[in-house]
Amino acid sequence: MCKVGDIIKVEKYIGDDGSEVGRHTFVVIDEDEDVIEGYNFDFVGSPMSSIKSEAQRQKVEADERLMILKTNDQNGMPASKYDESFLKTNLFYYFKKEKIQYQVIGSLNIETYMKLIEQLKNLDEKGLIENVLTNLE
Amino acid sequence: MEEVKKLPKSFFTKVRPIAKGKEKSSYSKIEEIKWNKDILQGKNKVIGTISKKV
Numbered sequence: 001m002c003k004v005g006d007i008i009k010v011e012k013y014i015g016d017d018g019s020e021v022g023r024h025t026f027v028v029i030d031e032d033e034d035v036i037e038g039y040n041f042d043f044v045g046s047p048m049s050s051i052k053s054e055a056q057r058q059k060v061e062a063d064e065r066l067m068i069l070k071t072n073d074q075n076g077m078p079a080s081k082y083d084e085s086f087l088k089t090n091l092f093y094y095f096k097k098e099k100i101q102y103q104v105i106g107s108l109n110i111e112t113y114m115k116l117i118e119q120l121k122n123l124d125e126k127g128l129i130e131n132v133l134t135n136l137e
Numbered sequence: 138m139e140e141v142k143k144l145p146k147s148f149f150t151k152v153r154p155i156a157k158g159k160e161k162s163s164y165s166k167i168e169e170i171k172w173n174k175d176i177l178q179g180k181n182k183v184i185g186t187i188s189k190k191v
Contacts, residue, residue: 004143016156030149037152044149091156092149117144124148130156 002028002043005108007074010045011101013093014134025049027087027108029120039136041094050082057084065090065128067119069112076106089119093132100135 002008006028015021026045033042050071051057060066071085095102108116123129 030144032146034146034150036150092153117142120144120148129153131153132156
């Protein structure tokens with residue numbers, strides 16, 4: 001089971017271009033079963049990646065669709081040599097649990113979670129969020 | 138986390154543009170978090186292989 005705010009690693013999933021992607025981290029942003037465009041889903045996640053250089057950081061910071069967070073400050077996170085990560089908050093990946101293998105590895109701290117909620121609301125108002133339904137098809 | 142407000146359900150059932158084929162941006166080249174050894178040696182540990190059919 002996973003709940004909103006959990007950080008999970010998904011072993012294999014289908015990217016938005018339809019090709020298979022290996023292990024990657026997501027933050028769970030919705031956990032209730034429902035239907036989107038005729039497809040059933042169990043939860044929704046936004047992809048998370050690490051920031052490895054100052055140049056990358058500046059690029060991420062300048063992109064309003066992304067959100068920077070302190071990797072090792074989150075609850076239960078495995079130690080990472082990269083102090084900061086970012087969420088692609090403009091991408092909503094919809095998942096069916098039966099179609100993927102995932103493992104909960106931590107959860108966002110409360111401050112980061114609240115920041116995320118505000119970020120999602122802002123992006124929604126600006127029409128910048130895109131859905132990825134490739135894992136439901 | 139239970140007492141923290143969540144976004145309404147309608148937020149996630151809303152029809153939005155589909156992100157098809159856009160993941161191959163420069164951002165996707167940034168590698169994922171390097172996993173802690175304990176995590177990698179847990180569920181993902183290889184415990185055997187299936188021999189090939191002759």
